[in-house]
Amino acid sequence: xxxxxxxxxxxxxxxxxxxxxxxxxxxxxxxxxxxxxxxxxxxxxxxxxxxxxxxxxxxxxxxxxxxxxxxxxxxxxxxxxxxxxxxxxxxxxxxxxxxxxxxxxxxxxxxxxxxxxxxxxxxxxxxxxxxxxxxxxxxxxxxxxxxxxxxxxxxxxxxxxxxxxxxx
Ligand code: GDP
Ligand code: MG
Numbered sequence: 001x002x003x004x005x006x007x008x009x010x011x012x013x014x015x016x017x018x019x020x021x022x023x024x025x026x027x028x029x030x031x032x033x034x035x036x037x038x039x040x041x042x043x044x045x046x047x048x049x050x051x052x053x054x055x056x057x058x059x060x061x062x063x064x065x066x067x068x069x070x071x072x073x074x075x076x077x078x079x080x081x082x083x084x085x086x087x088x089x090x091x092x093x094x095x096x097x098x099x100x101x102x103x104x105x106x107x108x109x110x111x112x113x114x115x116x117x118x119x120x121x122x123x124x125x126x127x128x129x130x131x132x133x134x135x136x137x138x139x140x141x142x143x144x145x146x147x148x149x150x151x152x153x154x155x156x157x158x159x160x161x162x163x164x165x166x167x168x
Contacts (some may be wrong), residue, residue, distance in 0.1 A: 002057060003053055003054075004052060004053070004054045004055065004167070005054075005055040005057060005113060005168075006055065006056050006057065006079050006080060006163070006166050007042075007046065007057050007059060007077050007078045007079055007080075008056055008058050008059065008079070008080045008081065008082060008083060008084045008162055009059045009074065009075055009078040009080075009081050009082070009103065010022055010058060010059065010060065010081075011061075011065070011070075011081065011082070011083055011084070011094070011099045011103060011120065011152070012065070012084035012085055012092060012095070012099055013065060013066075013085070013086075013089065013091060013092040013095050014063060014065050014066035015089070015090060016084045016085055016091075016092045016117055016118075017084065017117040017118060017148050018060065018061070018065075018084055019060050019061075019084060019117055020148045020149075021059050021084065021115075021117065021146075021154060022042075022043050022058045022081070023043065024148045024151065024154050025043075025045060025058065025120045025154055025155060025159050026043035026044060026058060027043070027157075030149055030151070031149060032036075041059060042057045042058055042059040042060060042061070043057075043058050044056060044058065045058070045061065046164055047163055049163055049164065049167040050167065051121070051163070052167070054163060054167055056159065056160070056162070056163060059074060059078070060069070061074065062075070064165045070102075072106060075102075075103060075106035075107050075109075076107075077109050078103070078106075078110060079110055079111070079166050080111045080112070080165060080166045081107075081111070081112040081113075081129060081157075081164050082101050082108055082111055082112070082113055082115060082158060082162060083089060083099055083100060083103075083106045083113070083114050083115065083125075083141070084115045084117055085114075085115070085116060085117070086117050087116055087118040087119055087121050087122060087124070087125050087127065088115065088118055088121050088124045088125065088126060089125040089126070089129060091149075093116075093126075093131070093132070095128050096114070096135060096139075097139075100112070100139060103126040104155055111162070111165035111166055112139075112141055113141060113142045113143070113144060113161050113162055113165075114135065114136050114139065114141040114142070114144070114146075115142045115143075115144050115158055116132050116143070116145045116146065117145070117146050117147065117148055118148075118149070119145045119147045119148060119150075119152060119153075120147040120149050120150045120152075125132045142161055144157040144161075145156050145163045146158060159163070
């Protein structure tokens with residue numbers, strides 16, 4: 001049996017919950033003070049799609065995104081992308097166009113989903129629903145509201161779509 005491995009890059013501003021999302025999906029846990037293990041480029045999870053084994057490799061950053069210092073190696077060979085912004089961080093929402101362009105410049109137009117994380121903090125929101133939906137529509141992206149903390153829409157939403165996007 002040939003095993004399929006798919007590289008997925010998770011991008012967005014610092015502190016939107018990218019590392020937490022990867023950890024949630026691959027390890028099934030949420031820790032408030034998660035710090036990426038130094039030296040690990042990605043976490044992986046094995047899934048079954050159309051009775052085929054697929055290895056999703058979710059690439060994390062070590063915080064370089066905050067210094068705009070993500071190297072080409074991070075994007076190289078990526079077959080899918082998860083673009084993340086936070087419910088409580090307007091700058092992270094405004095930065096999505098920029099992240100999309102960066103990914104596209106490195107790897108072209110790969111299957112991508114847009115995620116508004118930290119939906120559990122909805123009472124602190126700084127982004128109107130219409131704005132988030134308009135962004136998704138303009139970029140022609142499937143859009144999910146998620147909470148990594150409450151485990152909402154991570155498995156069944158974001159990564160379910162990501163895996164079927166790349167295997168169908
Ligand atoms: P990254 O810089 O994008 O990798 O973000 P992190 O995964 O390090 O998360 C930044 C902070 O946001 C951490 O304190 C997380 O515990 C917290 N966080 C992540 N996801 C959620 C969420 O869905 N809800 C809430 N309330 N906090 C979250
Ligand atoms: Mg991180």
